[in-house]
Amino acid sequence: MADDRLRLAELLSAAVDGELTAGEQETVERLLATDPAAAREHATLLALKAAVRRAAGVQPVPELVLSRVRRGLDAIDAETASEPAPVRRLGWLRPAALFAAVAVVLVVALPGLHRTRAGTPTVAAPAHQARWDLAPANLVMTHRAWHKTFAGQTPPAQSPDEMARRLADKVGYAVAPPDVPRLQAALVGCAACDHTVPGHLTAVFVMERAEHEALSLFQVVAPPAELDASGFREHCPGVQVAEYDGVRLALWSQGDRHVVLAADRASCGELARLVPAAVRLASTPPLQRYARLPR
């Protein structure tokens, strides 16, 4: 009996969706004609269905989504069109580009540390290598940060606002250690990227909080073949190289200043998931909070 009633109740639910077989339809029609409770239940289900539809509403797709989607499709097309680069598993960090990456961190984000390392060579800007049409292969920073780091070089012809917008579009997640008041380590996720990018290295995210608020954060990406773990260590002795979940990571911290993350192959989205575990591997305080960067 109870099973029958349950089945009938389920039939009434299916009836409002027009999903009954001919036999079920007959049963329901008979029920509605003879059972006031069933008829009321049917009317209620119809009203509920309409209420859900009304409440859900229909909103237009934000233009930002459309632009992000277009950019992402462009990136995939460009990636598909490009020659696959040979992966050199043991040579994934080469000093020049690595040095640029680390130097960007040091010069822009950690001026205090930079002063303590007076012997650090001048930055060799990789501007000519930057692929502004490929999000995962870009070096992105604000105009101000660019000039501060690569003085005398001309960045692509974009206004600061345009660059900030590009950056905001690319930002996926930031990871902030809550117990570090002055510095904020941030993982800048590329919004167009949730896949492994063989042949590229996604790296490095450090900023002072004030810099963060001014959107002077940056993302350094370089082909892993151009970087080398030993080079990383040479220029940044605190770096540790660890492997987690098949992804090799370079991590750096000094006291409570956590900096660096580099990976030989991982998308930003993957890095977002790896950061806490990676940082634990390096015996630094876990990065506990994921926060969306301001747009």
Next chain:
Amino acid sequence: MTDGDSRRDEFEALLEPLLRGLFNAALGYVRDHAEAEDAVQETVLRAYRSFDQWERGTNFRAWVFRILTNYCINRFRSRERGVDAVAFDEVEREAELAGSELVSAATQPDAAVFDGLLGEEVQQALEALPMEFRAVLMLSDVHEYSYREIADILGIPIGTVRSRLFRARRMMRDELAGYARERGVIREGEDG
């Protein structure tokens, strides 16, 4: 025109009419504007990467919605896992207990009551549903998919679609009955 161009053109032509539905479906799933934006972007990019795997002549809309739905369910399942486990158990038990009567009339609002509720309250009731139930309700009631299509999208049998919808509606009514009582639209113990 290169192969890549025609592939892109074909993909965009198929996708364009679906974008609004995708965004609103994502919004319904995740209830957060920024998360919905991310979900749509990820869905589109994943679909584009896998476009060669889509069989021409099959339902592109269902294929893309399946990507979106799986993304949202996986993305948010861990967040809701504790809730889901309880909810599924409760729903199973409630479904058995409910067998003795067609509706539990004392606690269920009737059709007129829904007019007295705000859209926000219905949205909150939707949000309170476990993801699997919310997904099936959204796909059916908002996006008007057939049970067959929902089954394809979610990768579950049609019978499960039907029973989940039934249970989702039962949960919605319970939740909305609470709002209705709070607002005096129905009184405790009143026959809806």
